[in-house]
Amino acid sequence: QQPVQSPQAVILREGEDAVINCSSSKALYSVHWYRQKHGEAPVFLMILLKGGEQKGHDKISASFNEKKQQSSLYLTASQLSYSGTYFCGIFNNAGNMLTFGGGTRLMVKP
């Protein structure tokens, strides 16, 4: 079952922060985050494997709340290069199939 992402779209000014949420109706075993630029394949951002885990790279970080069956992606002090569509992906029980959320379109303006 496809995870639900919110918001569907967001427009930011450079330097502003954003949070993208990903929720599942089923138990989560791992959460993946990807960013896709128009016309390109998704690019892996990070994976969270354990409940309570938090990770970050540069000014993009994510958390994984296993009990709430959700994950959040945090973009702080956004840059123009952050523009794109962000997808979360969740694995099934067997860990062999990734189902993507509907995506969140992020546009960062100067």
Next chain:
Amino acid sequence: GAVVSQHPSWVICKSGTSVKIECRSLDFQATTMFWYRQFPKQSLMLMATSNEGSKATYEQGVEKDKFLINHASLTLSTLTVTSAHPEDSSFYICSATGTSSTYEQYFGPGTRLTVT
């Protein structure tokens, strides 16, 4: 490391013809390869999962006779769209997983198919 390539990058074909798309893992052995289809402004939808040397597992609603998948080796999987129609026009993306325990999927650059 962990590079996946796709060929061709884009293809335009006439309705009724068949098109083959290749997906290669360049620097690792891909135990499992996945084929996704993405329509404009939509999410990636998994079409099928293939393991080397065995038949692909297709998602519900995906015609296995129309989308032929062959995973002949640990570094190559092919998707053939048979008797293509304009509604098959889409962005086709493959991904692969290796032996890493992090379940990370490595995506190819995608193939844009346009059927006229």
